Amino acid sequence: MQKRQRAVNSKDSGKRSAAGDAFSQVAFRVLRLAGQLGAAGDALAAPAGQSSARWQVLAAAEHEPATVAQIARILGLARQSVQRVADLLAKDGLAGYRPNPDHQRAMLLELTPRGRSVLAAIQRAQRTWADRLGGAVGEADLRRTAAVLDQVSAALAQEAGDA
Secondary structure (H helix, E strand, O other): OHHHHHHHHHOOOOOOOHHHHHHHHHHHHHHHHHHHHHHHHHHHHHHHOOOHHHHHHHHHOOOOOEOHHHHHHHHOOOHHHHHHHHHHHHHOOOEEEEEEOOEEEEEEEEEOHHHHHHHHHHHHHHHHHHHHHHHHHOHHHHHHHHHHHHHHHHHHHHHHHHO
């Protein structure tokens, strides 16, 4: 085993390529941004008595009922964490479960009128916030950034598929 480890290490110069370094810098900034966006989402949702996690699940079921597994895939989260949030939303009367004609066990989560009202309040606050920040950064730069992030996401998906 030690012999193999030395062979692997001997090929590693300890330095990333310029592209690898750039990717690492982007990854660091995206992770930092994710934290900032999570905190901003919590602040936007708080006046409606919600968290960003609850807001995300409400928004994912806004247009049509969905299973917890579908919502988890949309949000890129673990099904178990979405299940916990969905159950809390149902307990609080913001969403409910109904039978799924396509699957006996996987119930559909749908928003209640109260849930739609809460989501609409959060979305109003988010629009004002997004317009302010979008204006400060600039539409063209944000659209270019979104396109690059889509490329990074596709590359990561490809990498995961190759593994």
